[in-house]
Amino acid sequence: MSERSELARVPESLTGRIVTPGDRRYAALRSTYTRRATPAAVLLPQDTAGVVAALRYAREQGRPIAVRSGGHGLAGTSSVDDGVVIDLSGLNRIEVLDRASRLVRVEAGARWAEVAQTLSPYGLAISSGDHGNVGVGGLATGGGVGWLVRSYGLTIDHVRAVEVVLADGTVVRADATREPELFWAVRGAGAGVGIVVAFEIEATELRQVGVAQIAVEARPDGSTVRQWAEVLRGAPRELSTAVTLMPYGPVTVMSITAVVAAESLRRVRPLVAPLREIGRLLDDRIDLVPYPALVPTAHLHPNLGQQPSLTTNGLLTGMDDGQARAVMRAAGRALIQLRSVGGAVNDVPPEETAYPHRHQDTLVVASVFPPQGPAALDAAWSGLARRVEGAYVNFEGRTGPAVLARVYPGETGRRVARAWRRYDPDGIFRA
Template identity: 60%
Template sequence: MTELVLPDVLRERAVRPGDRRYPLLRSTYTRVAAPALILLPENAAEVAAALEVAHDSGLPLSVRSGGHGLSGRSSNDGGIVLDVSAIDGVEVIDDGARVIRVGAGARWANVAAALAPHGWAISSGDHGNVGVGGLATAGGIGWLARSYGLTIDHIRAVDVVLPDGRLVHADATHDPDLFWAMRGAGDGVGVALAFEIEATPLRAVGFGQVMVEADRDGKTLRRWSEYLAAAPRELTGNAMVFPDGTGFAAQFIAVVAGDDQDRVRDLIAPLAELGVRPLDVAAQLVPYPALVSTGHLHPNTGQQPATTTNALLPTLTDDSARALMDVAAAPGRTLLQLRALGGAINDVAPDATAYTHRHQQVLAVLTQFPPGGGAELDAAAALLTPYADGAYRNFESRPDGVSFEGAFPGATGERVRDLHRRYDPDGLLRRVAATGSAVEPAP
C-alpha cells in the first residue's frame, strides 16, 4: 500500500507498524488486529482532519474511544483507526444540576474517580476499563441500570464531528435528530467528542455476591428474573450460570444504590433462597468507584480472545428459562451471563432514543472462548432464538445485518438508516467491520 500522506496537523498524531507505541494501540481486548495507521487526535480540528484522511484513502475505518471494544469495530486489519483516547477530560459544568462534561476518550474508572469527591455517580457499564464513547453512543447497561437507567438516558448534549468535518453541538433543541441518533446509534452518524451527562447523588452502594445450586430445568433463573422484576429499583442484579460437578451453580451479583445496611441486607438476602440450596452469601458496603476501579485500567492487546452475542428477553417463562439452561449445559461450553433490566430503563419512551428496547427485563450475554468460536456460539444462540426480543449492540462482536435488525427493529431501524445516510452519505463510518461483515443492511 502506498503510504498515506498526512496533513501537518496529524503528523505527530500518527502511529504506524514499527512505532514503539503500535503494539499497545493496534488491538482490542478480545482481538489482535493489524491496522495500517492509528491516528490519535486531541481536538475537533484533528478529528476532522483524520476523517478527511480516512475518506480520501478508501480504507476501512474504525473509531475507538480506548476501552474494551467488544463490538468488534474498534480496530481492523489494513485500515485506519481513529482513536480519541486523548480526548479524555472530565469536568463539572453545572454543579447545581450535577451535569458533567466527559470526553469520549475517557474510561469510566477515571470518570467515577473524578465524581467521587462530589458524592456523585454515573451508571456506566461494569468495568472501569470501558471507554466512554463506545458505551455512551450505544446504550449503557451498568451497575445502577434499574435505579438510574441507561447512560444515554441522562445525556443532555453531545459534541459531534460529522463525517464532512463539521463540529455540531447536539441536544434536544439543536439538531434533535442527530441527538436522537447519538443516543443508541451514534457510531453511524459522527464521531463523539464529549458528552454532557447528568450524574446522580451516590457515594456508596451495597455489593453482594450470592452463590446457589441451580436446577437443570431453569426454575432458579425464572425465580431470579421474577424477583428482580418486582424488586425496588434500588436493586440491580447480574447472574452467571455454569456447570458445577454433575449439576449447575448460579452466581448472583447484586448492587443496591444506597448505603443503608439494613436495606442492603433486606434486598440481597432473598437471592440466597432462589436456588435449590444456598452455597455462599457475602455482602458489603463499598464506594461506587470500587465497582469500576482505576485498578481495572489496562492496555488492550487481544489478551482475552472471545466471541460474544446476546439476546434481550421479557421476564423469563418456564420455556425461556429452560432454554437458558440448555445454553449453559450445551457441549460447546458457552459462558452465560444475565443482566436484569427494567426499573428506570423502562420509564423511557421507546422512541425517545435510538435504543428502543424499553419493556424487556433480561439481557442474556453468550460468550465463547477458544478453542470454541463462532460455530459453537451460533449453535448456543439458536436455542434462544424463539424467545429473543431484540439485541444490544455493545455485546455483539460480529456486527451484521441480523444484529442490526435486532438492535433497531421496524420503524426505529428505518429512522436509523435514514439518519446514517443523511449525516454520512458516503458511508465513511459504515465501511466493512473488523470481522468482514456489513454492520447494517444495505440501503
C-alpha cells in the same frame, strides 16, 4: 501505498500523532480487547480540531476507518486490518459543569474508571457498564447497561448534549432542540452518524453502594433462574443484578453480583435477602463500598486482543418455564450471563431514543471462546433464539443486516437508516 508516501502527507497538527507498524507504540495500539488487528495506521488526536484533521487524513487514504474510544467492545470493530484507526484516548477530559444540576462533560476517550474516580469527590456517579476499562464513547452511543441500571436507567437516557464531528468534518453540537434528529440517533445508534467527541451527562447523587456476592446452585430445570427473575421483577429499583452461570463439577453455579443504590446496609440486606433463597446457598457476602470500587482504576490496561470471543444476546419479558430451561441448556454450551434491566430503563418511551427495547426486564448474553467459533455459538443460542426479542448493540459480536434488524427493529430501524444516510451519506462509519 508506501508508509513513506502516507507519512509525507500527514498534516502538521498530527505530527507525532500517527503510529504505523514499526513504531514502538504500535503493539499497544493495534488491537481491541477481543481482537488482534493489523491497522495500517493509528491516529492519536488530542482535541476536536485534531479529530477533524485525523478524519480528513483518514479519508484521504482511501482505506477502511475505525473509531476507538476504549477498545473494550465485544465486536472488536474499533480496530481494522489494513485500515486507519482514529483513537480518541487523548480526548479524556472530565469536568463537572454544574454541581447543582449534576451536569458533567465527559470526552469520548475517557474510561469509566476515570469518570467514577473524578466524580467521587463530588458525591456523583454515572451508571456506565461494568468494567472500568470501557471507553466512554462506545458505551454512551450504544446504550449503557450499568451497575445501577434499574435505578438510573441507561447511560444514554441521561445524555443532555453531544459534540459530534460529522463525516464531512463539520463539528455539530446536538441536543433536544438543536439537531434533534442527530441527538436522537446518537443515543443508541451513534456509531453510524459520526465521531462523538464529548457528552454532557446528568449524573446521580451517590457516594456508596451495597454490593452482595451470592453463589447458589442452579437447578437444571431452570427453576432457580425463574425465581431470580421473579425476585427482580418485584424488587425495588435500587436493586440491580448481574448473573453468570458457570459449570462446577456436576452442577451449575449461579454467581450473582447484586448492587443496591443505597448508602446503608440496613437498606441493602433486606433487598438482597430473597436472592439467597432461590437455590442451595454456596457462598455470600455483603459490603458497603464507594461507587468507584465497582469500576476501579485497577481495571485500566492496554487492549492486546487478550480475550478473543464471539458474543450474542437478546432480551426477555418475564421468565417462563420454557425460557428458563432454554437458559440452562445454553449454559451447558456457552458462558451465559443475565443482566436485570427494566425499572428506570422502561420509563423512557421506546421512540425517544434509538434504543427501543423499553418493556423487557432481562438481558441474556452468550459467549464462546476459541477454539469454539460461530457454529458453537449458534448451537448454544438455538434454543433461546426463538424466545428472545431484540438485542443490545454493545453486547453483540456480530454485524450485518440480520443483527441490525434485531438491534433496531421496525420503525426504529428505518429511522436509524435515514439518520445514518443523512449524516454519513458515503457510509464511511458503516464500512
